[in-house]
Amino acid sequence: MAKVPKPSELLPGISYQPPAKGWMDVKPDFRPGTYCNPAAPKWMEWIGYPYPQARSIPDNEWGLPDNWQEIVLQGMEDRLDRFRSLKLFFDICVRCGACADKCHFFLGTGDPKNMPVLRAELLRSVYRRYFKKIGRVLGEIAGARDLSEDVIKEWFFYLYQCTICRRCSLFCPYGIDMAEMTLLGRELLASVGLNIDWAMASVAQCYDKGSHIGATPQAFKDMIDFLAEENERITGITTTPSYNRKGAEVLFVTPSGDYFADPGSFTLMGYLLLFEYIGLDYTFSTYAAEGGNFGWFISHEMGKRLNSKIYAEAKRLGVKWILGGECGHMWRVCNQYMPTYWGEPVNFLEEPVSPITGTRFENAKIHKMVHISEFTADLIKNGKLNLDPQRNAHIKLTFHDSCNTARGMGIFEEPRYIINNVLPEGHFVEMPPNTIREKTFCCGSSSGINASENMELRMQGGLPRANAVRWVYEQYGVNHLGCICALDRATLPTLLEYWVPEMQVTGITEMVGNALIFPDEIERTTDLRDRDLEGFGEAAEEDAEEGE
Amino acid sequence: MDFFKRHFLVALAAVLGLVVVAYVGAQTKLQILFGVVVPYLAALIFVEGLVYRLIQWARSPVPFRIPTTAGQNRTLPWIKRDLDDKLDNPDTFKYLLGRMALEILAFRSLFRNLRTELRKDPDNPEGARLIHWSYKWLWLGAIAFHYAFLVVVLRHLRFFTEPVPMPIQLLEHMDGFFQFFVPAVYLSGVILVVALFYLLARRITNPTLRYISLAADYFPLFLILGIGISGILMRYVYKVDIVAVKQLALGLVTLHPVVPAGIGPIFYVHLFLVCVLFAYFPFSKLMHAPGVFLSPSRNMVANNRWVLHVNPWNYPVKFTPYLEYEDKFREAMIEADIPVEKES
Numbered sequence: 001m002a003k004v005p006k007p008s009e010l011l012p013g014i015s016y017q018p019p020a021k022g023w024m025d026v027k028p029d030f031r032p033g034t035y036c037n038p039a040a041p042k043w044m045e046w047i048g049y050p051y052p053q054a055r056s057i058p059d060n061e062w063g064l065p066d067n068w069q070e071i072v073l074q075g076m077e078d079r080l081d082r083f084r085s086l087k088l089f090f091d092i093c094v095r096c097g098a099c100a101d102k103c104h105f106f107l108g109t110g111d112p113k114n115m116p117v118l119r120a121e122l123l124r125s126v127y128r129r130y131f132k133k134i135g136r137v138l139g140e141i142a143g144a145r146d147l148s149e150d151v152i153k154e155w156f157f158y159l160y161q162c163t164i165c166r167r168c169s170l171f172c173p174y175g176i177d178m179a180e181m182t183l184l185g186r187e188l189l190a191s192v193g194l195n196i197d198w199a200m201a202s203v204a205q206c207y208d209k210g211s212h213i214g215a216t217p218q219a220f221k222d223m224i225d226f227l228a229e230e231n232e233r234i235t236g237i238t239t240t241p242s243y244n245r246k247g248a249e250v251l252f253v254t255p256s257g258d259y260f261a262d263p264g265s266f267t268l269m270g271y272l273l274l275f276e277y278i279g280l281d282y283t284f285s286t287y288a289a290e291g292g293n294f295g296w297f298i299s300h301e302m303g304k305r306l307n308s309k310i311y312a313e314a315k316r317l318g319v320k321w322i323l324g325g326e327c328g329h330m331w332r333v334c335n336q337y338m339p340t341y342w343g344e345p346v347n348f349l350e351e352p353v354s355p356i357t358g359t360r361f362e363n364a365k366i367h368k369m370v371h372i373s374e375f376t377a378d379l380i381k382n383g384k385l386n387l388d389p390q391r392n393a394h395i396k397l398t399f400h401d402s403c404n405t406a407r408g409m410g411i412f413e414e415p416r417y418i419i420n421n422v423l424p425e426g427h428f429v430e431m432p433p434n435t436i437r438e439k440t441f442c443c444g445s446s447s448g449i450n451a452s453e454n455m456e457l458r459m460q461g462g463l464p465r466a467n468a469v470r471w472v473y474e475q476y477g478v479n480h481l482g483c484i485c486a487l488d489r490a491t492l493p494t495l496l497e498y499w500v501p502e503m504q505v506t507g508i509t510e511m512v513g514n515a516l517i518f519p520d521e522i523e524r525t526t527d528l529r530d531r532d533l534e535g536f537g538e539a540a541e542e543d544a545e546e547g548e
Numbered sequence: 549m550d551f552f553k554r555h556f557l558v559a560l561a562a563v564l565g566l567v568v569v570a571y572v573g574a575q576t577k578l579q580i581l582f583g584v585v586v587p588y589l590a591a592l593i594f595v596e597g598l599v600y601r602l603i604q605w606a607r608s609p610v611p612f613r614i615p616t617t618a619g620q621n622r623t624l625p626w627i628k629r630d631l632d633d634k635l636d637n638p639d640t641f642k643y644l645l646g647r648m649a650l651e652i653l654a655f656r657s658l659f660r661n662l663r664t665e666l667r668k669d670p671d672n673p674e675g676a677r678l679i680h681w682s683y684k685w686l687w688l689g690a691i692a693f694h695y696a697f698l699v700v701v702l703r704h705l706r707f708f709t710e711p712v713p714m715p716i717q718l719l720e721h722m723d724g725f726f727q728f729f730v731p732a733v734y735l736s737g738v739i740l741v742v743a744l745f746y747l748l749a750r751r752i753t754n755p756t757l758r759y760i761s762l763a764a765d766y767f768p769l770f771l772i773l774g775i776g777i778s779g780i781l782m783r784y785v786y787k788v789d790i791v792a793v794k795q796l797a798l799g800l801v802t803l804h805p806v807v808p809a810g811i812g813p814i815f816y817v818h819l820f821l822v823c824v825l826f827a828y829f830p831f832s833k834l835m836h837a838p839g840v841f842l843s844p845s846r847n848m849v850a851n852n853r854w855v856l857h858v859n860p861w862n863y864p865v866k867f868t869p870y871l872e873y874e875d876k877f878r879e880a881m882i883e884a885d886i887p888v889e890k891e892s
Contacts, residue, residue: 011674022551092839175845367853410621
């Protein structure tokens, strides 16, 4: 793996000055550390994707099929006919540049082709050459260029330096959404066999076994049972998750990041405690074991192939509705695509009603799926949770709005409401206003590029986020970054270890788990991460003795 | 010649070429061509091109509901949603109209614009820090240009109407309110040209913007500058016979075209550039104007979870059905006490 330069080496190297040469003449520099490895043929065979073949970027072995240009152009035509967004976004850009310094990859790399406008031009130039008369006749001066092998390589490089976060679309006066073009561009790449390994492996595993990490049903159960035992050890409360249980009221779906690795696993411990506390009649599914959807990072179709399992499983188990865990892109997919993918009303489920508070989630009337933050906020609002914020007194938090839930859904207040109820007063600090809520910065590693071989790129892409975190760390002594996204919990610890080493990453439900007071719990001396609580246990007793 | 110069100069040369063509043409007794044929042709191309492009766009469906949400969505009734949340994440048609109106009339998204820079910061271990601040100049330039242009266009209606309707007269009067010159200087014309120079200057002086700009970006700027400057020259310097101009304009709109003698060539330059703008419009980036109405990230109600959006080309996809999955893992599932559909 390529060595990642130190922050002090990386940051001074960033320059927003474009090169002297025109962009059509600059070829991508496939420097180790800045790109993702191409997908291994095995994964593509598993899911029936075309042109599986071992490829190597440094050896220049791209192995494109003979008629690759034809396939790509046909694919583009096809998508222009099926997506008004694509046609429109190709046609109406005025290159005003409002999006340019909004992209975290541009801010982190200084590469002008990471300005959303120019990333889009990489595709548009081909569109003009083959689908517009003026481009066909005038060529370069009309901003058109041939679809050469260099161009397709450039697409591969830059479409996987976009995390589909939509920050550019927020600032675009016409709402041009780079995410839409990146997704469709990736579909074109996939049609000639170009995929990235990290995303493809996750998709194939999810397709085959049920989760991105390839956990078998028994392994899935083991992992969650282990976390339940951890809960019991720390709180004395037996949490009893069930699996594939027919007739449960609620199917709980969460991303694999929440049971696979720290710190996501602490969030899952929080879920288990919360559900136990309120006596929720719920089940996990080993089949629909993945809320995340790396398929959508590859194509709309693959997104649907993975997403369809959730409703299918809810139907088989006969649950009433679905509860979804803390995840960013899972919720973007669930919110923007899920009912449309399914194509018809989901009549086998009921309009979600909280069995504890009786609250009817009318906003999920046809979707039949509730976000854990909505669910928890409703519980707190109705006074159903006995919470001790002092148990989170060691946490000084700032909240990272995940790009997907921010700009692909709009969930801002619920997590903040929960945070304010589980943390002592004054322990929650916002980052600068231009870097949160709808203007939030992506973690820089979403959309399937949280691999290890492109670490330098990830650290660059995450710079704007980390930079804002550093601000609240320095100004207010913030020591935790909260989020409602499993990909964030997987990628931000690495990012922050690089830029702001003193920072921990936590899910919101983890802190709920910390704060919940069970009537029959053992004395709580540590949080769910086994860290000593402030003012509890031995330390508190010693303080008390000294006082006497 | 480098990329920037090529695109810049081609656009400039094209507009200068058009000016020369009109200027020469008007003096060689081709006034019928420039005064009648070209305007009709331009109008025809404009209307047909516009309709064609709109149909082209409309023919592609919107398979998914993808509004860019920029405010709190509708969830629990007690979750606070301010007016800006409702406008930036519209849950009803009413607020969608509000969002579109703000976008189209006030350039809402551009108003949100920020500027981000990497500034040296010795306190930072890495020696620099990203700074974001609100940056409204582009918004101001854009809004000034568009509204000035609108006023100019409306003002011109006085050439096409007899008697001139009251609102147009009023507008003209207000536009010429500052009478520091004879004839009264129209503020809109001044703002239009100043805003255009700003938009051109930022394209040339900002290195990243210069890097992305194409001839198709400079051409409309030069073209409209040409229109503005020729119009100003005509009004304040090389006066033309305004009665004759009105006669020509009325002739065009009443479909009884006449070409009165004695209109100066500068008028034909002005008119010809306007005609080129109209004919060019449907095939250019200027289509952002009608396009913004159709933009799926802006013109859709964010009601995904309570109103089903149907994709007209939705098709069944292959996914692993549960039983196939169970077949693969049945023994292990039974051993792990996970319920199964079939025991063997």
